[in-house]
Structure formats: C-alpha cells, structure tokens
Amino acid sequence: MDKHLYSRLQTKIILLTLAVSFTPLLLLGVMIYRQFAAMYVEKIREQIHFRAESRADAVDLFLAERTAILGAIADTHSLAEMAREETLASCLAIMNARAGAFVDLGVIDQHGTQLAYVGPYDLAGKNYYEQPWFGQVMSRGVHISDVYLGFRRLPHFIIAVRRQEGQRNWVLRATIDPELFGRIVQVGQIGKTGDAFVVNREGILQTQPRHSGNILEPSPVRPTLFGKQTMTVDGALLGRPGVLYAGTWLKSADWLLVVSGDVEEDLAQLFSARTIQTLIIVGGMLAIVLTTIFTTRTLVRQMIQAETRLREMDAQLIQTDKLAALGKMAAGVAHEINNPLAVILQKTGWMRDLLEEEDLRDSPNFREFRDAVLKVEEHVERARKVVHDMLGYARRMEPRAEAIEVNRIIDQTVDILKNYARNNSIDIRTELDPALPPTTGDGAQIQQVILNLVNNAIDAIGRNGLIVIRSEHAGDAIRISVADNGPGIPEHLQRKVFDPFFTTKNTGKGTGLGLWISYTIIEKMGGTMTLQSKPGEGTTFTITLPIVPPPPQ
C-alpha cells in the first residue's frame, strides 16, 4: 500500500472515531443542560406561584384585620360620640396600638359631610358625596378603595364602614399608610430582581413596584389574563420575556397581587454550571482528539511496519524459492552434461593416444591436431569444473557440526589471501569482536564462503582499495561482514547476485556460482546472507549465523 492510502485510512479512522465519540457527548451535554434549564424554570415558577399565594394571604389578612377593627370601633360607638374629635383621636390611637398602619380617621354623615377628622391633613368639613368610594360604602356597608390621590393629592387608599344607627347611616373612614401596605406587599419580592406589587382591575399599580413604573401608573400586567386561582403567566405575553408573573386575586379587595421573578437572573446559577459543563465537555473532546490521533497514528505506523516486514519476508521467501528452483534445475542440467563430457574426454584421450603413433607424428598437421585436441580437453575441463562446482558444493551433504571459532576462521582466510591482495595494492583489515562466543558449524564451508566474498571484493576493487572484515556478537547470532570500497553493485543487479551463473566477470574468469553456493551454504546453516551496496561507494556482504553453543567436551 502507498503512503497516500495510509494517510487516507488514518484520516478516516480519526474522523469516524471523533464523530462516534463526539455525537453522544454533545447530545448528552445539550440534553442535560436543557433538562436542567427546564427544571430550573419550573422551580422558579413554583417559587413565585407559592410566593404570590402566600403574599395574597398575608395582604388579605392585613386588610381583613384593619376592616374588622374599623367595624368594631364603628359598631361600639354612636355617631354622637364619634363626632367628637377627642373620641375619634383616642379611637385612632387604640386602632394604631392594636393593629397599626392607620394614618387618619374620619366620620362622615349620610350626606357625605365629614363631621369629624383626626389625622395629619386638613380635611375636616370636606364633603365626600361625589367620591366614588362613598357610594360604594353606602350601598355595601364595607369598602376598600383603590389607591387614589383624593383631596390631599397623595396616593392612598381608604377602608370605610357604614354604621346604621336608627334611621341614620354614618360612615367611619380610615386611611391606610400606603408605605406600610407597600412594604407588606414587597416582602414578596424574590432575589435581586424579583418584584411584588398590587394592581387593580384596570391594571393600575396600587403599590410601588421595584421596576416598571410607579404607583397609579398602568403596569405591564394585564389582570384579565389571571383567573380565580393563582396563575403564572409568561412575561413574553406581556412584552417582558424572561420574566414570570404569578398573580392572585385578593379576597378582601378587587386587587390582583402580582409576584414576578426574573428567570434569567435565577438561571445565572445555571449558567455557571453550564460553563463548567462546557469546560468539561471541551476538555473531554480535546482528550478524545489527542488520544484518537495518537492511537491512530501508532496503529497506522504499526500497520506500515508490519507490512514492510511482511514484504521483506516475502522478498526473502521469493529469493529462497527462486534459488532452490534454480539449484534443482542447475543440478539436473549438470547431470545431463556430465555424461557427454565424459565421452568427449574419452574420445580426445583416444585421439591423443593415436597421435602418439609413429606414422601420425610425421604428418604435416600433427601439431595442429594435437593443439586442437588439447584445446578441446581444456574446455571440457572448464565445463567439468562448472558442473563439479554446481554439484560438488550445492548438493553436498548437510554441513558438518563442529565447534568453531569464527575469528580464527577469518584470520586463516585473510592469511591465504593477504599476498594476493597486497600484489594488487589492496589492504585487508579485520575488526574482530574478541568476545565472540564459540559456535557450531562447518568451519571449512564458512571459510569457503568468506574466501569467496573476499575474492569477489578483490576482483571488484581491481587495484588500490580497502577490504574490512568485521565480526560481532549480535544477540543470539554472530554477524560477519565483508565490506569493500569498490565500485559497488548497481541497484537493478543487486537482487541477481545470488542467482547461479550470474557474473559480471569476463567469460571464463568466473562461473557465477560462488555467491550462489555461499548463499546456499549459509542458508543450510540456518543463517542469512544479505548485501548493501551503493554504486560508487562500495559493497558490504553481511552474514548472520545463529549461535549454537558447542556441547561441552
């Protein structure tokens, strides 16, 4: 497979893994967040709902108490008594002591004329006949007014009760402190932005809200949206998105108590949770990305390595198979050639025998005949040598197993070739590992292989050069290398050098069997033989022999 395919595979694996791991993570994150948000909103809704309900109860109680005490005072006093300012003042004092929040107190006859008044304003003698609340109280007996400005030009509301005394009716009227009432309502405010206020049926603010308007101004709340029971309305309906309104109609007055809560503000807590969640998810994604990339890279690298190894093994296997097949064929050919060679040799021998006879000696072409016969014999000998090499070495018996010392074999071999090399100005150097363990093998065959390699190196260099023979201990094997600084082997020929009959030498100089035989010998010993060569730099043949410890003597 080529590099491009691998990088595409890597990208595919990474993308798939990321998609598969990100999708549920993101889905989960979003779902959890939405669920949380919904729960939060629900919680806020419940909270303001409850708050509206409980505040309405408290406000109702407040108003009922005030109404009751006012009624009690009216019921226990006659108009004559109440028309006296001292009595009225003591009544106001008692009422404020018992309940509080009463600003003033007035007694009004059935014609609307205020007969007596105690309080901070100068309202004595005013006529209320035209005031809407007066009509209400005269007809219903009890009335709590909306907040209005009245004669005093200040927002306030009153509680009035009617007393029937014989034929006459009169009204006891008290003003409630709007500040105090407002504070009771404002207790319902939630958090920093929550609001609590009261509106009348027209949506006019009856208490001072925290936001959105002033008392007596229209509020954003449309009271028609709220039913009998406590109800929660989404602010979006009222042009206030993100705000929830809960409203409860009061029992004692025609007012709607509204508690509002800012969802956004309450969600702020959730937002910090969301930030943490987002951080965790992003961190997790980052970890997944890094892990995925790292793992995939490692995986792909291992795949590439495995394939490279496999290819090398394949190549080696092909080489081995090829050599085995060629060997078999060569052996068969050699056999078939051997017999004719034997016959030819006998014939030339016979011819030579005959040439020795007297009468032929004197023949004018005697020398020519004899030379021709000699040449035939010489070339038969050459052919015989090829056959002999092929059969004699390649199909020898299994290598012998004797205790050998590789270093000593190398030294012996170098001794044999040293003179020949020196004559060609070639230096043979050895770098032998003194700690090389003894092993088992066929010393003569190993020597033959090294001899062959060094011979080849000398031939490759020609004149002036260096051959380095190294031995080293490499794990459970011994490595022998023969390196020359000759012209090197062109890449396209490197795979062929171990083939039988492959030679670059001139015809007649080499049989092309040396390296093939060497390869076969090493292979039979369980070792390997490889070459590294760079044209122009030289060639190194490396033999690796497994160490087989010799049996103790």
Place this chain on the structure above:
Amino acid sequence: MGDVRVLFVDDEPDFLDTLLKRMQKRRIAAFGAQSGEEALAWLSSNPADVVVLDVRMGGMDGISALRAIKTAHPLVEVILLTGHANLELARDCLAAGAFDYLMKPVNLDELLYKIEDAFQKKALQEKKIRSLEEAIGTRT
C-alpha cells in the same frame, strides 16, 4: 601391470568403446559390459580381477550390481565411477565392499593407478589364500 583383467561396465556405448580401446592400447586386458546384468553374465563365465562400474545406469543400478558381483565373486575388486561428489552414495558403495570410487569424467591416469591398486590388493588376497591352502594341503 601385467595380466590384470578388467571389466568396464557402462551404459554409454561411446564411452565404453573408447575406454576399452585406450585400455587395450595400454595392453590391459579390458572387457566391456553395457549393463549390470550383462556384467554378471560375463563374470560367470570369464575370470576378471577388477570391475569398473558406473553408478548411474539404466536397468540394474550401480549399487545393486556391486552387491551382486561381491556376492558372486567376493575376490573381484570393484571401482565405482560416480557422476558427482555424492558423498552419501560413495559411503554406501564403500560399505557394500567397493575398493574405491572416482568422479566422472575421470582422468585416465588416475583410473589406471586405481586399477593397479585394486589388482595388487586382489593379488595379495589370493596369495594369502594360496598360502593358506598350501598349509592346509601339507597338513592333510
């Protein structure tokens, strides 16, 4: 080499004929057979001192012929010609009683020396037998 009688066994007529001619030219009583069977037949009616036997032959192979010859004529020395350095085969031949083996194509002088050695061994053997027979004869 005196009166040595040699039987050459080879299934290649060209090789055999030429070899016989060359031997006869060297005044050696050389005879030829083209197969193991023919060799055995010839030996049963003709005396021989040394047999030179090709290992690779059609029909009866060299080793079988060697065993048959050694059984029928234990004193006859056999030299084997092998096609190649097949050491296992050489070992088997020697174990079966061959005098020696040579590789083909064989050098004629080498072959002559071998034949002479074999002949001498046989002569020595016969001499021993004769002296033993004489000893036995005088005793009786």
